Structure formats: C-alpha cells, structure tokens
Amino acid sequence: MLPLTRHRARLRAWRRQRPFWGGLLLVLAGTELLLVPLAPVGVLVGLGLGGIAALGIGAALIVAGLFLWWLPQARAYVSVHALLLSVLSFVVTNLGGFFVGALLGIAGGALAFGWTPLRDAEAEEAEEEGPYRRSPDAPGPPRVLAAALPVALVAALAGGAPPARAATAVAAGAGASGGQGPPAAARTPPTVTTSLFAPRGFALAGVTEVATVDGPRRVLVLKMAAASLRDYRLRTRDGGREYGLAARSLELRGDVTLYLTRFSGCIEGLLCVTFSPDGLPAPPVVPPFVFMTQVSAEQALVTSDEIVTDGLRLEAS
Structure with a gap:
C-alpha cells in the first residue's frame, strides 16, 4: 500500500472540486514575474516602471491563483482578470517575464475559465476513491432568521x-x-x-x-x-x-x-x-x-x- 493513502485521497477530492491546475499555473506565473526584476541588470530589458509593474502584476496573479483554490465560484471573474493581466505583462514588464510568466498566466486563466464543477454524484465518487471517504461537512451553526x-x-x-x-x-x-x-x-x-x-x-x-x-x-x-x-x-x-x-x-x-x-x-x-x-x-x-x-x-x-x-x-x- 502506498504511504499517506488517506491524505492523497483527500487531496485528490479537494483538487477535483476547484480549478486546481489553472490556479497553480497562475501562482507559477506570478512567481516568475516577481523573480524577473531580481535578475542581473544586464539581462533585463528595462527596470524602472517595468520592474514595479512586474511586482504588482506578479503579486496579483498569485492572489488570483489562490482565489481559484479557495473561492472556485468566482472563477469566471478571477480568470478573466488574470488573462488581462497576463496579456498586459507583455507591454509593461520585461516581455511578460521573457514570455514565460505571460504564457503561464494565459494558460492558467484559460484553464480556470473553462473549468466546470463536478456534479454531486461525480464529486461523491471522487471522494470515495481510495480506502477512505471524507465525511460531508456538518451544517453550520443555527441562526435566528426571519421567515420567508x-x-x-x-x-x-x-x-x-x-x-x-x-x-x-x-x-x-x-x-x-x-x-x-x-x-x-x-x-x-x-x-x-x-x-x-x-x-x-x-x-x-x-x-x-x-x-x-x-x-x-x-x-x-x-x-x-x-x-x-x-x-x-x-x-x-x-x-x-x-x-x-x-x-x-x-x-x-x-x-x-x-x-x-x-x-x-x-x-x-x-x-x-x-x-x-x-x-x-x-x-x-x-x-x-x-x-x-x-x-x-x-x-x-x-x-x-x-x-x-x-x-x-x-x-x-
């Protein structure tokens, strides 16, 4: 039996309920854009405003990737903004992190925008894979509300x-x-x-x-x-x-x-x-x-x- 089977099954179920790979590519794209201004000055196309823009866009793409993981219902808005920022990085940063960061951001935004959530039966089947099954979330604490x-x-x-x-x-x-x-x-x-x-x-x-x-x-x-x-x-x-x-x-x-x-x-x-x-x-x-x-x-x-x-x-x- 493979080690950590229970944890891997939970991670697989969590991953399939959100645009995980799109978010991961956005995090990698943002990280790459953040690291480019740290390269030797002779390598950079331009520092100045381009370096500042790289820091801002890189941080924004990392935040977008985290949003896709923790708020998958907002994927439509987050992915569109990530695509726009990735395309913009070609102009305002060092060629979009020498094309790497921009291409990763475009691919991640496209994957996230095209992702659709699993249906209930499919999600349940995904959770049942492996010898362990994650118990469903208990209902939240009751609140005193008005009638309909x-x-x-x-x-x-x-x-x-x-x-x-x-x-x-x-x-x-x-x-x-x-x-x-x-x-x-x-x-x-x-x-x-x-x-x-x-x-x-x-x-x-x-x-x-x-x-x-x-x-x-x-x-x-x-x-x-x-x-x-x-x-x-x-x-x-x-x-x-x-x-x-x-x-x-x-x-x-x-x-x-x-x-x-x-x-x-x-x-x-x-x-x-x-x-x-x-x-x-x-x-x-x-x-x-x-x-x-x-x-x-x-x-x-x-x-x-x-x-x-x-x-x-x-x-x-």
Whole structure:
C-alpha cells in the first residue's frame, strides 16, 4: 500500500472540486514575474516602471491563483482578470517575464475559465476513491432568521398590521428551520421584479443548497446588512390560483440573506448580466456603492430580521 493513502485521497477530492491546475499555473506565473526584476541588470530589458509593474502584476496573479483554490465560484471573474493581466505583462514588464510568466498566466486563466464543477454524484465518487471517504461537512451553526418574505408579508397583511411596517417573524423563521439553517423553500420559486436593488454595506455571495419538497436545490446566496428595493413585485408560479405582492418600496434590515435560483439586472444601470448557481456566479464580494436596475429574480427564500414596506398590497389572480 502506498504511504499517506488517506491524505492523497483527500487531496485528490479537494483538487477535483476547484480549478486546481489553472490556479497553480497562475501562482507559477506570478512567481516568475516577481523573480524577473531580481535578475542581473544586464539581462533585463528595462527596470524602472517595468520592474514595479512586474511586482504588482506578479503579486496579483498569485492572489488570483489562490482565489481559484479557495473561492472556485468566482472563477469566471478571477480568470478573466488574470488573462488581462497576463496579456498586459507583455507591454509593461520585461516581455511578460521573457514570455514565460505571460504564457503561464494565459494558460492558467484559460484553464480556470473553462473549468466546470463536478456534479454531486461525480464529486461523491471522487471522494470515495481510495480506502477512505471524507465525511460531508456538518451544517453550520443555527441562526435566528426571519421567515420567508412572502410568508411574513402575507401574515402581516392578514393580521391587520399597518401597511407602512410589516411585522418581523423571527420566532416563525427559527421554528420553520428547525434550528438547522433556513426554512424549506417552495417547490417553484416565485418571481420577483424591482426597478432598483441597492444593498447597504458589503454583500457576500456564494452558492449553497436549500431544502424543498422535491429535494435540495442549488441557489445563489447573497448576505448583507440591509437592502432597499423600489417598485417591488412578487408573483407565485405554482400554477392554479396565483398570488402576488406589490409595494412602492421595500427595505430588508438586519442580517439579510437572499437565496436565488436566478438573478438578472443591469449593474449601475449599464451592464446587464444574469447570475445563476450553475452559470455565471455572483462576485464573492459586492462593494456598497454597487446597485442594480431592472432586476428580475427567482426567489427561493429571503430571510431578514425586519421588513419595512411602503404601499404594500396583496394581489390574487
């Protein structure tokens, strides 16, 4: 039996769940660009700004490679930036580290951009290779969350709450989740549209799974301190009698988490994109000044400590 079989099996499973080789090539490219300015002066095409640029681009490529290892869901953005930096190194550094660093960066960025994650069955099979199998991650610590947005708003209306403020439902959210994360999502996610979506503070994005009656479903996760929505519309899509919610404005406050199967809109009202768990993932960190217009989303769940609305009304077809 080969030595360290258990550790090699774990490393193999970890490697297959991320663009490992693309990240490795980017780290090597950045290292090569960092070492070029240390060569003898007579060997260099030019030092000065070229040497400074080599240090900056080299460090950026190393960071990009590490991002691909630890945040594989951000591979689309990281790989494109790495490709641009690698091409730029031909001009601003010593011929891209005498072509070696630039070519390694281009190859690593291309590999990372073309990499696709393993499906659940394939990932499980990869983990089972070898005599040992890595146990799945235990669920994270429970959090006290509000109920799903449609449930909270409809309950507030039925209970006669003032339309200016929808009552929070922290206890209901905790009960629905059973102390194990978010409550179960609907079989068919409702559609939400809004003319403006503006998170407050930094927003963190990722990909996870939520429970439904048809089994787990992959969703995008957006976590933020608060969010403002204008011209809010929600419409169920379960068939038969459909219900909807509408409001002139809606604010989510306090530990806001959005679980979305699809999310599209125009960033800063200019660049229109569509994010999904299996397509283009959302950036891992969204700055507080970024907003989106003409937003349309399939909303599996929304949890929040407080929901404040203006002009809320319930619609039924």
